[in-house]
Amino acid sequence: MARQSKPPSYLLHRQSGQAMTIVKAPDGRRQQVLLGRYGSEASKTEYARIVAEWSASAARITSCTSVAAGPTISMLVERFKEHASLHYRHSDGSPTSELNNYSQAFKRLTELYGSTPAAEFSPLKLKALRAKWVADCICRPQANARTSRVKRLFKWAAGEELVPFAVYQALTVIQGLQSGRTEAAEPDLVSPVSDADIEAVLPHLRAPARDLVRLLRATGMRPSEACMIRWRDVDRTGDVWLFRPIRHKSGWRGKGRVVLLGPTAREILINYAGKGNDEFLFNPRDAVAALHAERAVRRATKYYRSRQGWQKDVERGPSRFRVRYDVTSLNQAVRRACERAGAPVWSTGRLRHTFATAARKVAGVEVVKTLLGHAFISTTEVYAERDLVPAKELIRRVG
Helix, strand or coil: CCCCCCCCCCEEECCCCEEEEEEECCCCCEEEEEEEECCCHHHHHHHHHHHHHHHHCCCCCCCCCCCCCCCEHHHHHHHHHHHHHHHCECCCCCECCHHHHHHHHHHHHHHHHCCCEHHHCCHHHHHHHHHHHHHCCCCHHHHHHHHHHHHHHHHHHHHCCCCCHHHHHHHCCCCCCCCCCCCCCCCCCCCCCCHHHHHHHHHHCCHHHHHHHHHHHHHCCCHHHHCCCEHHHEECCCCCEEECCCCCCCHHHCCCCCEEECHHHHHHHHHHCCCCCCCECCCHHHHHHHHHHHHHHHCCCCCCHHHCHHHHHHHHCCCCCCCCCCHHHHHHHHHHHHHHHCCCCCCCCHHHHHHHHHHHHHCCHHHHHHHHCCCCHHHHHHHCCCCCHHHHHHHHHHC
């Protein structure tokens, strides 16, 4: 389809004295549209409508395919990525992880059907794509999630009039794979990390990462939230502090998030009282500085200033050392510490399960739901495992 790179202009049709504009017809030919008496409010209103439709249209895609075939799936994916890069953002404007999820789903889609006209994509093609994911050892929930993202691609395309609505409507008949009724592998259950495994790893972590792990165990917040904590976001009035993350998982829904910080969390954070109000408390640069200080003490030869290149890198800016941990760098530090300790490798996201399970033994699931910031108890049930000890004690007496 030929692309109209500039919006249509408001012109004078000299023969009739009317206003006109020139747009591209569906077959690619230029077409004159009369708007009414030149300079009148009615003609300007009509012209504004045409420009609005031109701006909203996502069909301005340069294509070497025929007009009848419409955009290919590869073209559709590229156009959707432009939309997704603006749509999937946190409240502070940073991109979410959903962009990477879409990229993973679209990789196989474009490999198999990239040159296929989008209007010809069918439920059988979607099933074939899903079967390819299963063959790639993608677990059942992930295969279902990727299938839903492909459906979402065509839903968006139908709304932009890039494909007929019937194409998306046909894809909705595909149901997700069900447990026990498919050859797709089931995912490993995410279980809590035992306190013994946590204690075994802590001595092998540097102070910022070690305190982050302890904070996650004490509060149950998400690792992404803990990495962003600053004093300006913490209300330190009262015996229970309140932390409001600058961004969180449900921020795009307009929901707030408050993390309660009890005695253990306060004891951890007070060690960072010297940090500025806008500084991130857990800074990997502090860990690097401590590492090099230890090495300097152990050195047998003189430590020349000219060899302290890491300090110059830190002073130059965040190109090498970031100003805060993120989930990836924190998990990397924990993984290395697990290997050094000879303990089972675990990720920091499992600490949320550890906290929720321990909290459920003390309070009901409704209270745990509030602490974790969940909207539904069914979500909390996934994190907080049931305590079977009282049930076992009862069955011993009555069973």
